[in-house]
Amino acid sequence: MAAPITHIVLAEKIFDKHFPKQDKKEFYVGTSFPDIRYLGVIDRNKTHFNECNVKDVLECDSSFMAGMKFHSLVDKVREKYMKKVNLYSLFPESQFLTQAVKVFEDKVLYGKVEDWGKVIHFFGDVDNDELGFGVEEKDILKWHNLLRYYFSQSVNESEFVQRFISGIGRPKEMADEMIRVLENVSDKDKATKIVEDFYDNFEKLISG
Numbered sequence: 001m002a003a004p005i006t007h008i009v010l011a012e013k014i015f016d017k018h019f020p021k022q023d024k025k026e027f028y029v030g031t032s033f034p035d036i037r038y039l040g041v042i043d044r045n046k047t048h049f050n051e052c053n054v055k056d057v058l059e060c061d062s063s064f065m066a067g068m069k070f071h072s073l074v075d076k077v078r079e080k081y082m083k084k085v086n087l088y089s090l091f092p093e094s095q096f097l098t099q100a101v102k103v104f105e106d107k108v109l110y111g112k113v114e115d116w117g118k119v120i121h122f123f124g125d126v127d128n129d130e131l132g133f134g135v136e137e138k139d140i141l142k143w144h145n146l147l148r149y150y151f152s153q154s155v156n157e158s159e160f161v162q163r164f165i166s167g168i169g170r171p172k173e174m175a176d177e178m179i180r181v182l183e184n185v186s187d188k189d190k191a192t193k194i195v196e197d198f199y200d201n202f203e204k205l206i207s208g
Contacts, residue, residue, distance in 0.1 A: 003102035009109045023063040025122045030067025036143040038168040064129035077205050090191045092184045100181035108195040
């Protein structure tokens with residue numbers, strides 16, 4: 001699994017080359033939609049796909065659905081890679097280890113997108129495809145507002161974690177524990193390089 005910024009950064013990296021016929025706004029909204037599940041308004045199995053490859057993304061009838069499938073492709077490729085290179089071992093053990101590591105990745109990759117303002121604008125309204133999943137409009141708007149806040153600044157770890165965790169209705173103790181994990185990385189330079197290498201090799205990883 002990847003976090004919101006990583007999904008956008010990786011879409012931005014390869015969109016023009018691999019998906020030039022897709023609508024960028026709908027694709028980006030689609031690739032960010034699956035994790036609305038964090039609000040507790042839809043089951044994960046309704047927004048995520050077990051097996052996805054680039055061909056599956058290309059064959060989608062809509063840009064929104066292509067974005068959704070790209071989300072699942074990123075999750076699969078990223079998790080396989082990070083386990084292979086033992087990224088998690090550089091962080092202290094915690095029940096919220098995976099969530100904390102994803103925030104770390106987002107901080108590392110944030111600067112890869114030059115114009116976050118354009119991305120933020122994509123989430124200014126509700127897409128009809130989002131409504132097609134039975135999620136209430138107010139919940140979609142809540143999700144969009146969380147994303148717009150998150151995308152609006154390079155991640156201040158503590159501030160973001162506290163606000164995001166509160167926004168999805170989770171306890172403060174979860175945020176505090178994630179912050180503890182982020183503040184105690186055993187080798188931050190090595191962890192950063194792993195994330196940057198994943199970004200650099202992403203196109204090859206999804207083609208393999």
